[in-house]
Amino acid sequence: MADRISSPPRPESAPTRSWWGWGAPDQALSDAECAALAALVPGAAEAALPVPAVGSLELPAVRVGAPAALAHLLSSAPADRAAHTYGKAFRDVVRALYGEMAAAPDLVARPRDERDVVDLLDWAAGAEVAVVPYGAGSSVVGGVEYRAGNHRGVLSLDLSRLDRVLEVDRVSRAALIQAGALGPGLESQLRPHGLTLRHFPQSFAFSTLGGWLATRAGGHYATLHTHIDDLVESLRVVTPSGVSQSLRVPGSGAGPSPDRLFLGSEGTLGVITEAWMRLQDRPSHKASASVLFERFTAAVDAVRAIAQSGLHPANCRLLDPGEAALSGVASGGGGSVLVLGVESAHGPVDGRLAELVALARDHGGSPVERPSPSSSDRPASGDSAADTWRSAFLRMPYIRDGLARMSVISETFETACTWDRFPELYEAVHREVGAAVQKVTGAPRLINCRFTHVYPDGPAPYFTVIAAGRRGAEVAMWDEIKAAAMETLGEQGATVTHHHAVGRDHRPGYERQRPEPFALALRAAKQALDPAGILNPGVLFDAPTA
Amino acid sequence: MADRISSPPRPESAPTRSWWGWGAPDQALSDAECAALAALVPGAAEAALPVPAVGSLELPAVRVGAPAALAHLLSSAPADRAAHTYGKAFRDVVRALYGEMAAAPDLVARPRDERDVVDLLDWAAGAEVAVVPYGAGSSVVGGVEYRAGNHRGVLSLDLSRLDRVLEVDRVSRAALIQAGALGPGLESQLRPHGLTLRHFPQSFAFSTLGGWLATRAGGHYATLHTHIDDLVESLRVVTPSGVSQSLRVPGSGAGPSPDRLFLGSEGTLGVITEAWMRLQDRPSHKASASVLFERFTAAVDAVRAIAQSGLHPANCRLLDPGEAALSGVASGGGGSVLVLGVESAHGPVDGRLAELVALARDHGGSPVERPSPSSSDRPASGDSAADTWRSAFLRMPYIRDGLARMSVISETFETACTWDRFPELYEAVHREVGAAVQKVTGAPRLINCRFTHVYPDGPAPYFTVIAAGRRGAEVAMWDEIKAAAMETLGEQGATVTHHHAVGRDHRPGYERQRPEPFALALRAAKQALDPAGILNPGVLFDAPTA
Incomplete structure (x- = not known):
């Protein structure tokens, strides 16, 4: 019954993306706009940090060569390497602006199909090259940034060519979608079928299905199906120990869910290449x-x-x-x-x-x-508060980049806790993180809170911190504030992340909350699936150093 | 805010349970009722199999002694051993009626608290004794029956003393409940708080929270929260490698879900002792x-x-x-x-x-x-079809036992598939399983179907088979039919079980559908958590034979 789309149309071509900051380069704030914005933040810098030209960046020498058989999939062009060095956290943008490129991958691969992914992993395992799966690079937790470890080289595995909707099952309202599809691209391919995934994170335009799945992204729905986890029918994952294809069924009680092991594995256990996703009728x-x-x-x-x-x-x-x-x-x-x-x-x-x-x-x-x-059948209208908020929401990352250029610390952290704990958590965050902001910046603290998702048993609060930083010290200042935030969430029994994943930045909070027997089980699973330890080393686990 | 219940009341005392069949002994059908029922099935036996007295059973010799420090928790009484030998599948009931007790555990343990569970596991690991976690023994897939393997003895770990609601968080609508609580017992403890778990499987009166969690049981809700998985806030699990306590939060995106690894692990990775469960207001x-x-x-x-x-x-x-x-x-x-x-x-x-x-x-x-x-606020009334069906539903297991005593094969199997596949699945089951019934019994086939749960992307069909068997050959006959059913479900791309777990009986179908890389990961997790291989050997994995 499912329609196999024999020659899937290419989605509309993906927009050009900023190598250093959020989204489309032509949406970035001008120097004048940056300055105007910063005028609202007491103590902000007076001039915007310049955006370096990619050609002027000092990238480390490439340490590994492209094997001949795979050369057509690989690039070591500076623009590619620079654009695949960081995610899009505040600390990533600032480091890019300062031209700190020591973490640049040696090579960027763009596989065309699963066979290419298998071949690239085979080569990397043999060559002791770390592989960092890369969707569209919107991680805000260091999820795509190689750090330390002792690999002979680093390969950024960019899945952007795997961008098709391959099959649509209208009767079951589901589709087989490749992991590298961006939000708008997959929606445009589903639209002719009257269907929608309706997963609209803030990063929608510049993040991929595979990234959402690997990080258990939070989406459109404030209640019920908050994470993408619930929208998954089955997953296809290329691991160094074989390809994992789960059964496509609406529900099952046959042992622990295979999909739930890969959801949230953040590229450490395998590379998600395709998924059957549960869809919605387009709301009328x-x-x-x-x-x-x-x-x-x-x-x-x-x-x-x-x-x-x-x-x-x-x-x-x-x-x-x-x-x-x-x-x-x-x-x-x-x-x-x-x-x-x-x-x-x-x-x-x-x-x-x-x-x-x-x-x-x-x-x-x-x-x-x-x-x-x-x-x-349009975005909710007739309600100006909702409209105003929506525009601000989508514009936020560009504004954050503008503030970053003015050395203003502008960053967020999110969590979830049960209702009985929320009042104390809210107070504690303002008190403890507020104190850290004041200590670090000397500036009046600004910590805001919103609920992005809510559950019968508790909310997912999302905090925003805005404070003037000192030029050159922005990252260190934020890291100190973030450490206080992680400490406070841990003390309050709240999760270190509700929908931004662990990556490398959340490791301390994650290790605090992860049950030790589960850590043992997960490490054993990692060892079984990735015996060479090449997959996204440093995420969830320590990178191998032997 | 959560109310720690300092001295939790004992729930109403658990009903006496049949050692050989379903539920309460006084609800079992009389010989005359058995015969009357069998008159409706052409070819059924003419007299009911007698129910053996427990005292007359030939149990194998006890192979391991109770260590002195744990003796107060252990029983080797024949009635205990007999009642813990099997679950409640048709094939279990028939074997019990024939007095086949070779699989009886050597010892039955009834721990009073987590410390006891830890001590029992420690002893068992050292003594090479297999541990079969036991809630109320309602498994219909061989989940509590030790088979083969080379352990020096078998311990049935009966959690029935861990039956309290320990803490209630009214504001977050959640409670901390011990794993050995039976359905009615936990509901009676929640009632004063105006709350309910609303998990009502057919086995409700004779199954436990821990069993539901370990097997990913299906419950009350036909849509949305079909499995108990979604009702879990956090789990506490005793593994031979330590106690795992997950964070109690309404949602999280911090790595793969620890709870989802233990949900459906069927006692192979650890013993679930407590869970924070999401509750509902009592419907008005x-x-x-x-x-x-x-x-x-x-x-x-x-x-x-x-x-x-x-x-x-x-x-x-x-x-x-x-x-x-x-x-x-x-x-x-x-x-x-x-x-x-x-x-x-x-x-x-x-x-x-x-x-x-x-x-x-x-x-x-x-x-x-x-x-x-x-x-x-009463069970739905005013609708006689619904009422009639509900009574029949709850009476069904007793009727099944009556039919078993008349050598009538009366058993079910359930699955789930996407909507696009259902019409063909329905036809194939009637054709292939029908052919198997006819081949095995020579009798006209009776295969019925109902949907127990439904999803936007597919139904969970539940099939019932009723056919006269031959005295003494009932189990072999059913096993042949069941093999055909598993083969058909596998061919049709349907899951081997929607909510009855894998146990030992579903292993062939499970191995067919479980992705091999996931099997590698799960075996590695098992090895990490249960290095001595004592936990429910033969379920999900091969029992160790080294």
Whole structure:
């Protein structure tokens, strides 16, 4: 029944990407815009750091040669190596701006199919070359940056050519999609079938299905199917010990889930090349509303009631007073704003939205304006707070880059905890991380919070830190703040990451929370699948140093 | 905020259980009832197999002695050993009736706390004694039956004393529950808090939380949270290499999920002793309806539309014509019956039920009677088809035992597949398994099908086989039919089990579908956590024979 797409159309060509910062180069802020932005941050630098020309970068010498049989897949061009050196965390962007390129991979490979991936891994294992799987490089946790270890070379395995939707099963609402497909590319291939994956992380335009799967990315839905994990029917993974293909079924109780071992393995156990993904009908009915709360604690209680109501809003984003002010959605007054959204491909959603708004009202919320009309297959409109917030959301990474050029520390961290722990966590983050910001920068602290996803048993709070840094010390300053954040989350029993993965940056917090017997099991699994220790060394585990 | 229950009340005392068959001895069918039932199955035996007295059983000699320090936890009483020999599959019941007790464990241990579990595992590892974790013994796949291997003895680790709810977090709607708690016992401890786990497998009264977790049991909800996996916040697992305690959070993206490795590990990696479970408010509104379909294929299409509607019925059970007739819910005529149920702790559900019924009607269904009134906190009533089916459902295992005493093969197998494959799977099962039934029994085949759970991408069909067997050959006959069923499911790309686990009986089908690299990883994890190979040997993996 599934339609095998015999000659899958190439998706619209991927946009040119910035080698140093977020997204499309033509969207980056100008020097003047950077300066205007920084004027809002007391103590920011007066001039923007220049963006180095790729040609001017000092890259380390290439240590390994391309084997002849694979040469057509490999590049050692400086632009390729520079663009594959870092992810897109604040600390990555700053280091790129300073031209720190010691971590550049020796080679960048762009396999065309699974056979190429197998051949590249075979060669790398024999040559003791580390392999860093690379989707679109949007990691904010050092997930694609080789550090230390004693490999003879480093290969960045760029999956961007594996960008097709290969098969669509309309009746089961599922599709077989290659791991290197970017968000817009896979959506454009699904659109003719009336289907959508509806996984829209902030990085949507510049991240890939394979990256989402390897990092257990958080997506569009604020409730219910929050992580991409739940949208997976089966995975195909190339490991150095063979290709793993799980059975494509809607549910199974046959032993521990094979897919759940690879989901979140961050390229350490194998390279995800394809997945059968569960899709949605394109929603025909949407509605949204914003609710203002005078007291943040009342807003938290409202969100908890909503999360436990079984009404499953697609959007349920609570902005604390600072975040609301920063996003421009609160019309002054220091209140918190809750943005609610519901959607359906089957029928009107106004009733469900009304129930949600009623729950918010029961907890002291005031709807900002009338719920928007439903029955419109467009992004929720008619609700200006939601619209304002959405634009700010998508623009955020560019603004972050602009601030970075002004030596302003602008970074986020996210977590999840149970409802009983949230009030204390919220206080502790402001107190402890606030103290770290003040100690490091001497500047007034600005720590905002929003909920990106919520569960019946707790929220996923997302914190933003903005503070002027000292030129040349930006990374060290952020690292000190981040260490305090990880320490605080650990003390509060909250996870080190809700949807940004572990990478290399979260290792200390991850090791604190990972049960030691599970660490033993995972290391043993790694040894079985990657005996040469070439796959993304340093992520989840120590890099081999023998 | 969580209430630590300082002196947790003992739950109502557990009911006495049959050593040979299902459930409570006083619920078993009398000889006369057995004979009356068998009269409906052409070719059934004329007299019921007698139930042997436990005292008359020939048990193998006990091979290992109880160490003095642990003696107070151990029993080698024949009644204990006999009751811990088998699970509750048809083939288990028949072998018990024939007094085949060669697989009896040497000792039965009843630890009182985690320390006892650790001590027992330590002793067993040193003594080369196999440990078979045992909840309430409801496995239907040979999950609690030691077979082969070369251990010096076998210990059945009965967790029934670990039966308390230790802590309740009302605000996050979660509780810390010990693994040995039976369904009714844990629900009675949650009731004063207004909470419920709402995990109601058919085995509810005679199965435990730990068993559900270790086997990824399927529960109450026909859609959305079908398996117990989704209800887990964190797990505590005693492994021979240490105690694993995962972080209690509502969601996390920090590496592969530790819990998902232990869920479905069926006692091979460790012994689950406690879990923080996500709970529900007790539903205050319920409604149900039954819909009759002339054509089974139309009913399947209706169920698919419902599963893809986002309406998430709690019950969505489709009975094919044979199953409907067997359950007595179809008033003749050879139609299929769809039983729908919705529930909420927050508001009326009539609207949602009406939408579901409308979807069924769109596909040719006729509501059997008016949807029942909602707003009643009782099992769905007012819908006689649903009530009739529910009674039959709970009575089924006793009837199965009665049929077994009449040498009637009465057994089930379940699976899951994507919607595109279901029509062919349904045909293939009737053709291939039907042929096997006919070959083995010479009797007319009776294979019924119902959907127990449904997903947007496919159903979980549950097949029942009933056919007269030959006295003394019942197990061999069923094994041949079961082999054909596993072969057919494998050929059709369906899972060997949706919610009955792998155990020992499903090993051939499991090995066919488990990706080989995942098998490598899992074996390595097993070796790391259970280096002596004592934990439930023969389940998921080969038992050590070195």
